[in-house]
Amino acid sequence: MRLLHQKCLSFQQGKSDKVYEIELCEVNTQQYVVNFRYGRRGHRLRDGTRTKAPVELDKGQAAFDKLVQEKIRKGYVETTEYLETDYATLLGREATPEEVVSEEPVADEVVSVDEVVPPSLQTPPSEENADVSERVVHPGRGASSREEAVLQWLDFYLTAQPGERGKWSLSSVIRRAGQLRIADATPKLCRLLQSRFRVQYDVAWALSRCGGEQAIEALRRLASMPLKTSLARVAYAGLSHLLQAQPVAFDEWTVQRNQQLPSTLRELVNNGDLEGGVQCAHQLLEEEETTPSVFVLFLTAGKELRGALCRSMKQYKLQGHSMQCLREIYDAAWLLGDVDSIACLFGLFDTKDDIPYSTRGVKTFRKHLWKQLAREREEHDGERVVLSMLSMATDEAFQDAAGGSLSRLVTETSMSSLWQACSQEDVLMLWTDAQSELVRKMAYERLEAVGFLKQSPDAYSYQHLQCMLSSIYDAPRELGFSMAKERAGDASIMGIIATSPDENAQEFVSDWLLENVKSLKELPDRQIMKFVRSQALLGAFMLHKSAKVRALGDVFFGVAVLGPTKERSLCRMLIGALLARSSGKKGAEIACIEMMVKHFSRTLRVLSLELVLALLQHKHLHKQILGMKMLEGRVPSSITDEVWIHAAGLQEEEALEVFLRLLRQWSDSSIAERQELLVKIAHTSTHTAIKLEVRKLLQRALSSPHQHAHFAANLIMHITS
Known part of the structure; x- marks a missing residue:
């Protein structure tokens, strides 16, 4: 492309300060076009063309002259002083959305080798008015x-x-x-x-x-x-x-x-407390000085806490400093490859009504979001972000007029390119996990079109079956179950079936274990290790209705070598299963609890107090006793008041023994600081032994040098012996 003629015009009146650049270029032999660029001075200019297709020279020259005269009649004057400059550079700082500036360069701006330099950046044909002190160079x-x-x-x-x-x-x-x-x-x-x-x-x-x-x-x-x-x-x-x-x-x-995290927040993160971490983050976002801690929290937290934090922002009222924090988190999510957080924040930014920018600023900010997503899809791994966005979307969001991001994603062109870029595993996850029925339907049609759903059972990988069997929707779960049954006996396949929430799958695993007890007993240790890799399968052994299968599970546990993390995860899963069962054979539950205490006594003592409290509040005595055994060995000061009160109300003799041992471990400082709790324990419990033990503790406080110890004498009077 060769530049023949150019004009740079400007218009200044009141607050208006605009420029208009016109150029006549030769694109091929005897083929010419008239292009123009326009916009506010100091901002990126918009491009356009006066000729929809190349024309002859005389027609191109006529179109060029006509456009120049039209602008002059509207008040524009010719100038050579205008230079297009990045607005943020003019300000000497990072631009904000209100200032209508894109923080990202256009994808092809720097890299186009053969592009024609715009008229405003070339030396004009006439040098009379040019500034000779400034030289324009064009590296690259x-x-x-x-x-x-x-x-x-x-x-x-x-x-x-x-x-x-x-x-x-x-x-x-x-x-x-x-x-x-x-x-x-x-x-x-x-x-x-x-x-x-x-x-x-x-x-x-x-x-x-x-x-x-x-x-x-x-x-x-x-x-x-x-x-x-x-x-x-x-x-x-x-x-x-x-x-x-x-x-x-x-x-x-x-x-x-x-x-860099506040001590309270650091403790919540270490304990894996999602709800507490999110609530603490919301409090920190209220003050501008503490907002940076939320950014560090995002970098520190695991995937679950990150996701919970980003999702919670939908109900949070954003302010200027909290919006800036979320933008930094969004940028960090792209850097770290956290596609779920990216998708969640993208949807938030694209649809939230109370973004603290002007109307114009919001429009420009969202334009920048889409531009960045398009570039990432082209150059990096942006397709996975789109998949995550589709997976999180609901049918209501697609029907909502404000859901612009979803409406733009589900167009024929974008979805066609998405399917081409995605693997079968990605599309399968949309079918099994997406919240929207519309998205699941599109994914199903795609899988059907490529013949994925018509394969033989052996053609599906473990990941495929795991994905289908763990779905909360019936169609993928039923297909996965029918395929997995054909490969029953494989340790990994049985472990996958055991993880399914489907009742038929659970019953199938239970029956299979009972039918194959003899053959499983004869397995060498190497084969046993394959079975104990699945926590769900271990749980099926421990909670089985047959004593033979439970005994075999006990043997398998003797062979298994589980790390601390897997032990905690297994115990949490088993306790969750026990809490969810309100009926059934108590013998199986009691046997499971005995095996847990036998093999994982140390692990039970480090699980969360929320699980302990849930067990103490359960109507079954054997589950209450498990809750008390999980308290044994803990420091009394680390146990919450609510747990102490519920534990004091238990009637079982075994629970009473554990409770008394815990009371006797109270330190003088704990007694002095928690005297009112001791009185509540004495009033809650019907056991004389507990009342007497509390009285002894308060009597110790009388001689204690700790502050508030003198209140003990008055408190003792409220306790009946």
């Missing part, structure tokens, strides 16, 4: 690839002389280097970090994606800054991503990062 013009073009632009900014300027702002070039993950850009970015202070945030953002030892060292220095600065937070996210490939360094960084 002859580059053979996008990456090479970006590197040439970085070299230009590192060596630019006074008076030299480039078409693209330094901020846009740096961001593009990060988007393309150009490892060779890291040394250049580190040099810019030391010399260009106005773009430090952009450099840190790009280093997090380009990687390398130099990037890690640079980000470590930035992370030492106060967490209230956005520069420190982007460095935190970068280190959390880059250090994952270095286990030792990552563990050290994790400890350092977790120290």
